[in-house]
Every structure is written in structure tokens, then in C-alpha cells.
Amino acid sequence: xxxxxVVQQGDVCKYENFVLxxxxxxxxxxxxxxxxxVMFAIEDWWTSDLGSFIxxxxxxxxxxxxxxxxxxxxxxxxxxxxxxxxxxxxxxxxIIIQKGFAxxxxxxxxxxxxxxxxxxxxxxxxxxxxxxxxPQYMIASYLGMxxxxxxKIRSQLIDEQS
Amino acid sequence: xxxxxVVQQGDVCKYENFVLxxxxxxxxxxxxxxxxxVMFAIEDWWTSDLGSFIxxxxxxxxxxxxxxxxxxxxxxxxxxxxxxxxxxxxxxxxIIIQKGFAxxxxxxxxxxxxxxxxxxxxxxxxxxxxxxxxPQYMIASYLGMxxxxxxKIRSQLIDEQS
Numbered sequence: 001x002x003x004x005x006v007v008q009q010g011d012v013c014k015y016e017n018f019v020l021x022x023x024x025x026x027x028x029x030x031x032x033x034x035x036x037x038v039m040f041a042i043e044d045w046w047t048s049d050l051g052s053f054i055x056x057x058x059x060x061x062x063x064x065x066x067x068x069x070x071x072x073x074x075x076x077x078x079x080x081x082x083x084x085x086x087x088x089x090x091x092x093x094x095i096i097i098q099k100g101f102a103x104x105x106x107x108x109x110x111x112x113x114x115x116x117x118x119x120x121x122x123x124x125x126x127x128x129x130x131x132x133x134x135p136q137y138m139i140a141s142y143l144g145m146x147x148x149x150x151x152k153i154r155s156q157l158i159d160e161q162s
Numbered sequence: 163x164x165x166x167x168v169v170q171q172g173d174v175c176k177y178e179n180f181v182l183x184x185x186x187x188x189x190x191x192x193x194x195x196x197x198x199x200v201m202f203a204i205e206d207w208w209t210s211d212l213g214s215f216i217x218x219x220x221x222x223x224x225x226x227x228x229x230x231x232x233x234x235x236x237x238x239x240x241x242x243x244x245x246x247x248x249x250x251x252x253x254x255x256x257i258i259i260q261k262g263f264a265x266x267x268x269x270x271x272x273x274x275x276x277x278x279x280x281x282x283x284x285x286x287x288x289x290x291x292x293x294x295x296x297p298q299y300m301i302a303s304y305l306g307m308x309x310x311x312x313x314k315i316r317s318q319l320i321d322e323q324s
Contacts (some may be wrong), residue, residue, distance in 0.1 A: 051264035100215035101263035
């Protein structure tokens, strides 16, 4: 259901979640109540609070459905068992996680090195589907800028195109 | 050798590097020639340009020795062979990479959500050894702030302690 939480900040993240349909966001709420979006997930993506899941420790992040979503869940215990039974699964997750890690490192540097406009353009090219499904203020949060600033960038881009 | 490059931006990163001794930095040089530090690596850490290594594509980052360093290298081809021969290696790397990915996601959010001073304090707690071995201006770059700003934070902290 739209609005439903799959993981709640402070709880232990018990499941890895594979998105069958829908769209979810992973976010941190700071002590002032402000939301900071870490990632989105759409069909065929995995989502969780990875740090919480692997350590079975309290989650830093929330994961919440932005649309009515279907999610296949696997528990920490079941996944550990499956790793032992099906060693190829280690490979499967090793490869997925490598890609995620590599892209998060690029994101860290882009956040420091790229002007906001270029960061937004990169996001649009990399995640065109998310751009269309997610409200602009959430994209602004993901990119680490205010919604007013993103709106200004979008106006500039429209002016440039016309 | 101090100053030596293990990976150069634009080249394909052919090796995963295990640090036997020494200290290295992974960084991006932007078109204006400014350096942005992605990560450091000391003894017992792995370092490379992961995105370049897994795709065997041009590297976004440089990896350079900050001290005289000994590094054990494994090539992409050899590692792929080893994965097939020793399935436990998939598990080994899956676990290491998961930890790295989880901590990089926290770092992305901290960069948005935490004031600079708290980011610096977190860094000191998390990586006390790196704090001692690496020049301050590099730590400032890793934390996404100017060296002047980090220096101001450090002065404030000293004042608070006295």
C-alpha cells in the first residue's frame, strides 16, 4: 500500500526486499524532522537498510512505498541458509552489491564535484523512470538540494530548450 | 613508493589491490584540476576503482600511494577464475563489499544531513588511524569541505576542550 513502511528507522531491518511492482524510497529523518532520501527502488530492484540487515542492528533509514507496491521479502535467516545451500547466490548478490557500491562512490564524488544542474541532468539520464514517477521535491532531496533550487534549475533548462 | 599511482583516471583498472602496508587515497580530479577524495585505504583494506574494475572500463578515479606502500594485486581475469575455483571467495567479497556499500550510503546521507563539525567528529571516531596518517587538507577533501573550514572546526574543538 502507498505510504506503507517496509523498514522503520530504529527497528532492525529483518528482510531484503525485491520489488515486483511499485516504487519505494529509502530515507533518513534527521532530529529536526527533515527527510533525506538515500535511494529509490522500482521494479526488479532490491531495497532494504543494508547496514541494518547485514548486522541485524537498528536501522538508520526508513523504506516506504511511494506507490502501491508488491515486494518479495527474504529474511536474514532464510537468506543465510540459502547462501549455504546455493553458493551461486553469493555470486548473484556479490555482483548486484558491487554495482550498487561502485555507483554510490561515484555519487559521493559527484555531490562534491559537480554543479547542481549537472547532477540533476545525470540523474535524469541514469534514472529516467524514477524522474517520471517521483515528486520533484523527493528528487531534490535525493540530490541534496532544496526543492526551490531544483525548480530553478528546471526552469533554466526549459528556457534553454525553447 | 610514495606518490606512485596504482590506478589512473581514464585507464582501465586492471587489479584489485590488497594493502599489505602503507596508505593510499582514491580520488577524482575535476576539469578545473581540483582533487576530490573518495576514500583512503590502509593495511588490510582493499582498494581500486571498483566501477572500472568490474566493468573493465575507463576509471573515474585515481588511486595513489600516500606512503611507501606494499600492495598485493589480483587481476580481473585471475579473480574471475578464482571465483569459479573457490566459491567461498564469492562469499568473502560479498561480505566485504556489503559493508563498504552500507557505509557509503550512510556517508551520502551524513553529507546532506550532518553539520560539518559532526561529520568530522564521526570521521575521527570511525577512522582514528587515518586521521593520524593523512594530511588535514586531504581529510577536508574527503569530508567535502575546504581545508580552511576544517581548520576552523579543529580550532573550535580545541577551544571547547580547554
